Amino acid sequence: MQSSSAEIPESSGSVPSDYSCVLCGAGPAGMGFLFCAFKSGKLAEVARNGLLIIDKRVSLGAGKLGDYVNVTGNSVAKTFLACLEHERFDDVFGDIREFNALHRKMAADPDAAPLLSEVGQLLTLAAERLIAHLVEHFDVDVLRGHEIEAIRRCKDGRFEIVHHDTRKQAERRLVISDTVVMNLGGSQRVEEVDELCRTLDIPPPGNGVMIRTSDDLLRLTKTQLVGTFAPVFAPPTAGLTNRISIIGGSHSAFTMIERLATDLGGAGLDEISVIHRSPIRLFFETEHDARAWGYAVDPVTDICPVTQRVNRSSGLRYRAFEVACSVMSHGRVAGTKPRIELIDAASGKAAHARAAACLANSCAVIHGAGYGPNMSALVDHRGATIPLQFSQGGIEVDKFGRPLDIHGDAIRGLFTFGLGAGFRPDAEIGSEVAFTGRIYGVWIFHHDIGARILAGVLKALARNAVAREAEMISTADDDRHETHRSGRGQTRPRR
Numbered sequence: 131m132q133s134s135s136a137e138i139p140e141s142s143g144s145v146p147s148d149y150s151c152v153l154c155g156a157g158p159a160g161m162g163f164l165f166c167a168f169k170s171g172k173l174a175e176v177a178r179n180g181l182l183i184i185d186k187r188v189s190l191g192a193g194k195l196g197d198y199v200n201v202t203g204n205s206v207a208k209t210f211l212a213c214l215e216h217e218r219f220d221d222v223f224g225d226i227r228e229f230n231a232l233h234r235k236m237a238a239d240p241d242a243a244p245l246l247s248e249v250g251q252l253l254t255l256a257a258e259r260l261i262a263h264l265v266e267h268f269d270v271d272v273l274r275g276h277e278i279e280a281i282r283r284c285k286d287g288r289f290e291i292v293h294h295d296t297r298k299q300a301e302r303r304l305v306i307s308d309t310v311v312m313n314l315g316g317s318q319r320v321e322e323v324d325e326l327c328r329t330l331d332i333p334p335p336g337n338g339v340m341i342r343t344s345d346d347l348l349r350l351t352k353t354q355l356v357g358t359f360a361p362v363f364a365p366p367t368a369g370l371t372n373r374i375s376i377i378g379g380s381h382s383a384f385t386m387i388e389r390l391a392t393d394l395g396g397a398g399l400d401e402i403s404v405i406h407r408s409p410i411r412l413f414f415e416t417e418h419d420a421r422a423w424g425y426a427v428d429p430v431t432d433i434c435p436v437t438q439r440v441n442r443s444s445g446l447r448y449r450a451f452e453v454a455c456s457v458m459s460h461g462r463v464a465g466t467k468p469r470i471e472l473i474d475a476a477s478g479k480a481a482h483a484r485a486a487a488c489l490a491n492s493c494a495v496i497h498g499a500g501y502g503p504n505m506s507a508l509v510d511h512r513g514a515t516i517p518l519q520f521s522q523g524g525i526e527v528d529k530f531g532r533p534l535d536i537h538g539d540a541i542r543g544l545f546t547f548g549l550g551a552g553f554r555p556d557a558e559i560g561s562e563v564a565f566t567g568r569i570y571g572v573w574i575f576h577h578d579i580g581a582r583i584l585a586g587v588l589k590a591l592a593r594n595a596v597a598r599e600a601e602m603i604s605t606a607d608d609d610r611h612e613t614h615r616s617g618r619g620q621t622r623p624r625r
């Protein structure tokens with residue numbers, strides 16, 4: 131999260147490395163930008179004075195998406211595969227398409243939603259192959275296992291990025307860059323549950339109630355999940371109901387319902403309450419499909435004008451759709467034991483009271499209500515935090531993905547668009563009017579959004595190049611003057 135303190139370390143004393151672009155975070159968002167730059171033929175321009183990739187992980191490309199256990203995607207296989215298709219990729223990882231077993235499996239069932247762990251493996255493979263190609267053919271460096279601590283905006287508009295090797299925390303290092311593409315993922319914090327309860331106007335969980343986030347739990351295996359909750363379940367002989375409440379009603383919440391019902395049904399879980407504050411929406415490819423299914427569609431608020439899809443951004447899809455339908459019609463995930471109750475806490479007094487009662491009688495509460503940004507500290511040249519605009523879904527950005535400060539001014543040269551930041555729907559990107567969140571997704575990172583960020587980065591670099599040229603002319607004039615007087619020459623150190 132953004133730090134409010136201004137304790138940003140100074141340079142280690144060595145001459146800092148100097149780049150035209152630093153990619154902070156090489157998950158699906160960061161890599162979407164890089165894939166886009168490469169396939170559009172603009173990579174050399176982005177890396178004109180060097181491109182550096184920094185990520186705290188050792189294996190790059192999948193981010194958290196590959197960590198979720200037994201979670202089905204909310205995109206179908208062909209959507210992910212489309213990110214790997216372009217003639218410029220043929221020499222880089224064309225063989226993956228022919229020989230890789232996972233690729234073949236997804237291509238054989240293009241309309242099925244794959245497991246995110248498998249998507250993660252494929253994204254990692256393609257990303258690592260692209261990175262190896264870029265290192266060989268362009269001015270590209272990679273720092274794996276390096277955690278970014280802070281980003282300082284210098285007086286000249288460039289950025290200092292402070293980072294350390296995760297194995298040597300004390301050894302801070304610094305690089306300088308004209309532009310920064312920063313996507314460090316999203317964060318859910320247990321401390322946010324009290325705030326979520328305040329928003330719903332229900333009392334927060336009492337002391338001693340276990341509180342967890344869906345993001346952490348979805349990365350646990352069944353054994354780990356049982357090990358986490360079994361200690362808070364009362365034994366069957368106690369005659370008590372073991373209830374877990376989930377706050378949230380989106381894809382993550384329904385994915386969580388399925389994991390809990392499947393993995394904890396035999397471990398003592400009796401009930402799951404899902405407390406949300408807007409109607410559960412379902413996704414359909416067309417209005418006709420929705421109506422044929424018996425779903426009431428409001429053509430004004432529910433249909434994306436770009437794709438004509440119903441609830442394109444807010445609707446539950448694929449496995450989450452099936453889970454929601456099973457819960458709505460039978461009060462259970464098919465084939466599992468725990469009872470499940472959906473409570474729209476904003477739908478009236480009785481529902482509101484029921485939500486409060488369920489929460490008060492839960493042995494555990496799960497935050498499954500969206501993500502905030504996982505940003506490093508962002509400070510100005512004096513070390514003071516640059517306050518950014520935050521609202522529903524994360525940081526506010528302009529049309530190039532540049533974060534807005536509290537005065538509404540874009541931070542030039544800095545770009546962010548992944549989980550916890552992101553674009554709002556607009557006429558080009560599309561989405562249903564009813565959706566007020568942010569647009570995330572692997573496909574869009576590799577296409578529309580990646581292209582916007584690329585345009586912004588190129589614009590910033592072109593502007594810097596003009597400014598630097600003017601500066602060099604003026605320095606050269608000064609030097610001519612100086613050399614004439616002292617006979618000295620001048621060289622500018624770089625990497």
Ligand SMILES: Cc1cc2nc3c(=O)[nH]c(=O)nc-3n(C[C@H](O)[C@H](O)[C@H](O)COP(=O)(O)OP(=O)(O)OC[C@H]3O[C@@H](n4cnc5c(N)ncnc54)[C@H](O)[C@@H]3O)c2cc1C
Nearest residue numbers: 155157158159186193194203204277278315548549571572
């Ligand atoms: C449960 C869930 C399911 C989803 N399913 C889908 C889906 O099916 N299809 C789809 O298109 N989208 C899906 N999304 C949305 C989105 O595509 C993913 O969330 C995606 O992982 C976001 O990518 P990201 O790069 O923004 O963040 P992340 O995946 O979190 O990647 C961030 C990267 O930054 C690095 N990093 C973080 N902090 C630091 C630091 N301080 N220093 C250095 N490196 C750092 C991390 O190591 C990581 O590599 C899903 C999201 C969630 C939460």
